[in-house]
Amino acid sequence: MDSAVEKLPILFLCILLYIIVLAIPSVRKNGLRSKLSPLIPIGAFLFFLLGFDGNKQTAVLWSHDLLPTQLSFTIDGLGRLFALLITGIGSLIFIYANGYMKGAKYTQRLQSFLLLFMLAMLGVVLSDDLIMLFIFWELTSVSSFFLIGFKNEDEASRKSALQAISITGLGGLVMLGGFIILGEIAGTYAISEMHNPETIATITSHAWFTPMLIFILLGAFTKSAQFPFHFWLPGAMKAPTPVSAYLHSATMVKAGVYLLARFSPILGDTPVWTIALISFGGVTMIYAAFQALFRTDMKSILAYTTVSALGIMVFLLGMQSSDAIAAVSLFILVHALYKAAFFMLAGTIDHETGTRDISKLSGLKTAMMPLFVIGILAAWSNGGVPPSVGFLGKDLIYESTLAYPGLNYLLTGVSVGTNIMLFAAGLLVGWMPFRGKKISHKNLQLPAPSLWVPAAVLAVLGMLFGLFPSLINDSLINPVANSISGQPEDIHLKLWHGLNTVLYLSLLTMGLGFLTYLVIRPGAGMLGFIESAERFGPRRILHGISHGFIGLSDWITKILQNGKLRIYLLVILGFLVLILGYVVLAETTFTIDIDMLTNITIYEVIIVGILFISVFLTLFSGSRLAAVAAMGVVGYTLCIIFVFYSAPDLAMTQFTIDTLTVILFVLVLYRLPRFIRLDFSPRHILDGLVAIAVGALMTIISLEVLQRMPEREISDYYALNAYVLAKGKNVVNVILVDFRGADTMIEIVVLSIAAIGVYSLLKLRLRKNEKME
Amino acid sequence: MEILLAITIGLLYAAGIFLILRRSMVRLIIGLILLGNGANLLIFLLGRISKGKPPIIPEDSKVFLDAYADPIPQALILTAIVISFGLQAYAIILVKRAYRVVKTDDIEEMITTDEI
Numbered sequence: 085m086d087s088a089v090e091k092l093p094i095l096f097l098c099i100l101l102y103i104i105v106l107a108i109p110s111v112r113k114n115g116l117r118s119k120l121s122p123l124i125p126i127g128a129f130l131f132f133l134l135g136f137d138g139n140k141q142t143a144v145l146w147s148h149d150l151l152p153t154q155l156s157f158t159i160d161g162l163g164r165l166f167a168l169l170i171t172g173i174g175s176l177i178f179i180y181a182n183g184y185m186k187g188a189k190y191t192q193r194l195q196s197f198l199l200l201f202m203l204a205m206l207g208v209v210l211s212d213d214l215i216m217l218f219i220f221w222e223l224t225s226v227s228s229f230f231l232i233g234f235k236n237e238d239e240a241s242r243k244s245a246l247q248a249i250s251i252t253g254l255g256g257l258v259m260l261g262g263f264i265i266l267g268e269i270a271g272t273y274a275i276s277e278m279h280n281p282e283t284i285a286t287i288t289s290h291a292w293f294t295p296m297l298i299f300i301l302l303g304a305f306t307k308s309a310q311f312p313f314h315f316w317l318p319g320a321m322k323a324p325t326p327v328s329a330y331l332h333s334a335t336m337v338k339a340g341v342y343l344l345a346r347f348s349p350i351l352g353d354t355p356v357w358t359i360a361l362i363s364f365g366g367v368t369m370i371y372a373a374f375q376a377l378f379r380t381d382m383k384s385i386l387a388y389t390t391v392s393a394l395g396i397m398v399f400l401l402g403m404q405s406s407d408a409i410a411a412v413s414l415f416i417l418v419h420a421l422y423k424a425a426f427f428m429l430a431g432t433i434d435h436e437t438g439t440r441d442i443s444k445l446s447g448l449k450t451a452m453m454p455l456f457v458i459g460i461l462a463a464w465s466n467g468g469v470p471p472s473v474g475f476l477g478k479d480l481i482y483e484s485t486l487a488y489p490g491l492n493y494l495l496t497g498v499s500v501g502t503n504i505m506l507f508a509a510g511l512l513v514g515w516m517p518f519r520g521k522k523i524s525h526k527n528l529q530l531p532a533p534s535l536w537v538p539a540a541v542l543a544v545l546g547m548l549f550g551l552f553p554s555l556i557n558d559s560l561i562n563p564v565a566n567s568i569s570g571q572p573e574d575i576h577l578k579l580w581h582g583l584n585t586v587l588y589l590s591l592l593t594m595g596l597g598f599l600t601y602l603v604i605r606p607g608a609g610m611l612g613f614i615e616s617a618e619r620f621g622p623r624r625i626l627h628g629i630s631h632g633f634i635g636l637s638d639w640i641t642k643i644l645q646n647g648k649l650r651i652y653l654l655v656i657l658g659f660l661v662l663i664l665g666y667v668v669l670a671e672t673t674f675t676i677d678i679d680m681l682t683n684i685t686i687y688e689v690i691i692v693g694i695l696f697i698s699v700f701l702t703l704f705s706g707s708r709l710a711a712v713a714a715m716g717v718v719g720y721t722l723c724i725i726f727v728f729y730s731a732p733d734l735a736m737t738q739f740t741i742d743t744l745t746v747i748l749f750v751l752v753l754y755r756l757p758r759f760i761r762l763d764f765s766p767r768h769i770l771d772g773l774v775a776i777a778v779g780a781l782m783t784i785i786s787l788e789v790l791q792r793m794p795e796r797e798i799s800d801y802y803a804l805n806a807y808v809l810a811k812g813k814n815v816v817n818v819i820l821v822d823f824r825g826a827d828t829m830i831e832i833v834v835l836s837i838a839a840i841g842v843y844s845l846l847k848l849r850l851r852k853n854e855k856m857e
Numbered sequence: 858m859e860i861l862l863a864i865t866i867g868l869l870y871a872a873g874i875f876l877i878l879r880r881s882m883v884r885l886i887i888g889l890i891l892l893g894n895g896a897n898l899l900i901f902l903l904g905r906i907s908k909g910k911p912p913i914i915p916e917d918s919k920v921f922l923d924a925y926a927d928p929i930p931q932a933l934i935l936t937a938i939v940i941s942f943g944l945q946a947y948a949i950i951l952v953k954r955a956y957r958v959v960k961t962d963d964i965e966e967m968i969t970t971d972e973i
Contacts, residue, residue: 649885649964650878657874681859682906692861699872702891708883715887718869722894725862729906730926732913737935741942745890748946752953753883771878779871782899786863789903799927803912807919815912815928820935831936838943845950 088135089143092157092210095128099203106196119182121195125174125202132167138563142212142276153273158212161563165413166209166342168560169420173334174202176538180428181326183534184435194234198330201227205335209342214263214273218256221307221339225252228336231327232320244319250626251306251316259303259343265296278350279570288354297356300347308340308394311368318387325431328383332390333427334420341397341416349570352404361402366498368395373505377604382430382440382513386423389466389509392502393419396481399499401568403484410575411480413564417556418477421546422465426513428539429459433517436531442512443605446520451528454536456518461543463514465550467507467597468590473550475590476577478503482586500593507597508604553577650767654774661777668781672788681790688728695721708753716746733816862902869895882952882962886945893941897934904930 102124106117140160147154159167178195185191204227207220226249233245267273269290270283278284287293304310309317317337321328331337344361351357369392376388393415400412432455433448434440449456461472468478481503485495530536549556557577565573581587644655698721701714719742726735802819812818820828869891876888904927912928914921956962 650880653874653878676860682908684858684861688858689861692865695865696868699868699891702887703872703875711884711887715890718891718894722898725898726901729901729908730911731901731931731934732911734901734931734934734938737938741938745942745945748949749886752949771875775871775875775878778874779867779869781867782870782895783863783867786866786899786902787860790859790863790905794903794905794927796927799929802928803914803921803925807914813914813916815914815925816931816935819928819932824932827936831940834940835943838947841947842950845947845954848954 087141087143088131089141089157089159090145091131091135092143092159093145095131096203096206099124099128099199099206103196103199103203106192106199109192115192118191118195121199122175122178122182124199125171125178128202128206129168129171129175132164132171136164138164138559138566140276140567144212152267153213153215155216156212156274157210158276159210160567161560161565162342162345162567163209165416165560165564166338167206169334169338169417170202170205170209173420173424173542174198174330176424176428176541177326177330179534180329180431180538181324183532184324184326184431186532190234194231194324194327197227197230197234198327201231201331201336205339208339212274212276214267214275217275218260218263221259221303221343222253222256224336224339225249225256225307228252228320228331231331232323234324234327235322238322241322244316244322247626248316248320250630251313255303255306255313258299262296262299262303265292265299269293269296275346275350284350284353287350293354294356297351297354298360300343300351301357301360304340304343305364305398306340307343308337308398309368309391310340310364310395310398311371311391314368314372314391317391318384321381321383321387325383325427325434328386329424329427329431332387333423337390337394338397338416338420341394341401341412344398344401345412345564345568348401348404348409348568352401358402358404361398362495365395365397365399365402366495368392369399369502370395370498370505373502373509376509377505377512377600380441380443382433382442382517383427385442385509385513386426386430389506390419390423392506393423396499396502399495400481400484403488403495404569405484405487406565406569406573407480407484407487409565409568409573410561411477411484413561413568413575414473414480414577415477416564417549417560418465418473418546421542421549422462422474422510425458425462425539425542425546426466426510428536428542429455429462430513432531432535432539435535436528442516445517447518448528449518452518452530452536454530454540458536458539458543459514459518461547462539463510465543465546466510466514467594468503469594471547471550471579473546473553475550476553476579478590478593479581479586482589486585496589500589503593504597504600507593508600511598511601512604550579553579650771654770657774657778661774661781664781664785665777668784668788672784673791675791676787677791688725691721691724691728709750712746712749712753716742719745731816733814859902859906862898862906866895866899866902869898880963880965882955882964885964886948886952889948890941890945893937897937900930900934900937 102121106121136159138161140158142156142158144154144156147156178198181191181195181198185194201224204220204223208217208224211217211220229245229249232248233241235241263273266287269287269292270278272278272283278287290296306313317332320332323331372388372391372395376385376392379385379388397412397415397419400408400415430440433445433452436452437445437448439445465472465474468474481499482496485499486492488495554577557575561577562573562575565575695718698714698717702711702718705711705714719738723735723738723742726732726738802823803815806812806815806818810818810822812822873888873890873892873895876884876891879885879888907924907926910923910925912925912931952962955967959967961967
């Protein structure tokens with residue numbers, strides 16, 4: 085049967101194709117290609133809305149016997165909710181971005197990155213294979229790097245993008261380790277095949293279970309910005325607002341939550357899971373909510389409330405009760421709706437007034453009535469005021485904490501505290517800029533519809549779902565809960581539960597939240613205090629590591645690449661002496677068979693003696709001319725040695741070349757300065773030792789080689805055939821010009837190149853600005 | 858005699874290396890020349906030396922009748938001498954040009970492209 089999940093690759097290909105279309109540079113700003121881009125997510129949204137019900141569908145598209153991993157997609161309630169959020173909110177974001185980026189440069193580039201991100205996100209929530217999930221996971225990190233750093237001429241943007249990719253990338257790598265352990269334990273990399281009770285028992289009882297779980301949790305916690313890894317998310321607010329609204333409300337940061345929800349039925353029923361999720365989630369939600377209260381930048385407030393909301397989701401996933409699962413299933417949707425609306429609101433206000441600082445904004449209500457309504461509706465849902473859908477979500481949270489055995493007072497207290505602060509923070513964003521006197525921004529007008537209608541859609545939906553929970557109860561939320569718990573759940577969302585503890589807690593939250601809002605006055609003083617708490621933790625460590633790396637490579641470069649020829653040579657020669665010396669000492673016999681050698685005559689000793697004296701003169705002469713002359717003498721003595729030992733051609737060549745070199749030297753160098761006279765120093769000793777070591781090594785090697793019989797097969801061939809084949813009697817000459825004639829021709833070419841170089845250097849006339857005078 | 862020549866090779870290598878480690882460009886080039894000489898002598902010695910038997914076929918014969926010195930090392934060294942002359946000539950002229958531009962032949966003052 086041709087199920088809808090098998091059509092997924094076609095959807096992916098379509099998105100990919102449009103990414104390429106967008107990536108081709110355009111001359112016009114806001115051309116047709118970017119205007120049409122919202123059609124892609126809208127189409128995908130309809131595909132997921134109409135093509136699937138909440139039932140699970142899996143399709144293996146490609147597999148290979150030799151690979152444990154396969155190309156397979158699965159879609160169930162959880163995957164479908166996320167796919168709908170990604171494409172649905174994505175559609176609104178694309179419409180919004182078209183308005184927001186109007187007249188701005190690189191709109192198409194932004195949209196192609198956004199589409200790439202959407203593709204990656206869909207891959208994460210629809211992959212059934214662990215390795216594929218990881219690849220898409222990393223792709224979200226990479227594409228979000230480009231999105232966060234989109235204003236690439238701004239240093240803070242680049243820094244934030246790097247920070248985000250390093251923390252999520254590191255977390256992703258650790259997670260890959262966890263995935264591989266999990267896949268090896270379970271014997272399969274397909275998540276859908278891990279659900280049967282025996283496999284779960286194998287996994288949870290395995291010796292490597294705890295490290296594996298910690299690895300996977302680290303991946304999820306870094307992605308979903310859990311304390312103490314949360315700092316990258318507020319930093320990521322440097323991105324253009326459509327990006328923040330998309331990545332940081334509904335999608336990217338929820339990938340970690342998605343991962344936990346996905347593995348909840350497999351790994352969830354263990355103490356490590358429960359303890360880790362409840363403690364990290366709990367600390368994150370209350371700490372970030374507190375941080376949010378004292379911010380003045382609207383996006384900053386929203387970032388911290390997002391971190392807090394993610395903490396709530398992790399916290400709920402840790403509890404594992406039916407109520408908690410129902411709560412998290414609903415809360416994923418609730419949060420996406422109001423948070424994306426808030427972000428778009430903040431972006432629009434920033435776009436119109438040029439500031440997002442709530443202490444500077446006031447009285448926007450008269451000019452921007454629709455925005456005010458959106459703000460109130462979103463704050464309503466955020467604060468859990470009936471009849472919004474947020475009220476339903478908060479009720480379920482309180483129900484699950486109250487029912488948690490043993491710790492119900494503590495957990496309920498933390499939840500209520502968090503919600504009070506979130507309530508106040510919501511009002512700071514949704515209400516505060518609109519009330520009060522109209523002090524500035526005289527010429528404000530209602531912005532273009534594309535800048536507020538998308539947010540309005542989300543805000544109204546938040547209200548609608550609250551009034552009519554049956555719209556989402558069976559079609560969306562219940563299937564999600566089924567996926568998270570791994571067994572059929574029975575959820576009945578309703579507004580009115582009667583007069584019970586939960587309702588009183590809700591009323592308490594609203595009352596205290598409103599009071600907090602009235603008391604709180606965000607300003608520079610509190611901001612500094614709050615910021616100081618953020619200086620510690622992994623951000624420090626991360627900075628330390630990156631600075632350490634820079635320092636280390638700086639240090640190594642300064643030592644190895646210091647630009648001093650002497651150091652380079654010493655390093656090379658030192659290694660040569662060590663390695664060659666080791667081999668020579670290990671292999672050499674140090675015995676010399678005197679009989680094999682030729683006799684010494686007195687005139688040879690004299691010649692070699694002259695050579696020795698000349699070498700020392702060359703070494704230690706203070707006069708340049710004397711050194712060059714002594715060097716010439718060395719050449720002539722060599723010449724005589726060649727004569728002694730049957731090499732007339734060599735002697736003639738050496739004589740000619742040596743003479744030429746000395747003449748050239750004298751002609752050219754007489755205008756150079758005298759040798760630099762340096763006092764005797766330790767560097768002379770070191771250089772001398774290295775030089776003597778190399779020299780001694782060469783002596784030992786040559787003596788050692790002389791102990792072996794030479795191989796003369798090739799020489800004999802040349803000697804035999806020199807006259808027979810080449811009609812020449814001087815064998816050396818015949819080899820050079822006949823047998824190896826091509827080599828000699830190349831040599832001539834090399835010499836000609838050197839000659840051209842010499843000639844051009846001599847003829848070179850510098851332009852004025854190249855001279856030092 | 859081979860022992861003496863082997864020591865000579867060691868001396869030429871040692872002297873050449875000591876000179877290329879110095880700061881003066883002129884000494885660097887002299888060091889390179891000495892190193893080249895040492896290497897030539899090394900090849901020559903390792904091809905085995907023999908007196909009075911050049912690799913030249915006698916006037917009235919088509920092949921060698923007697924023992925003869927190995928022609929291959931000689932051919933190699935001949936090539937090496939000529940090539941090293943190319944290198945030396947270029948290096949000498951380069952030093953001269955460099956000196957005219959930067960007014961120094963101290964290698965350690967030439968480590969930067971900026972003007973000192």
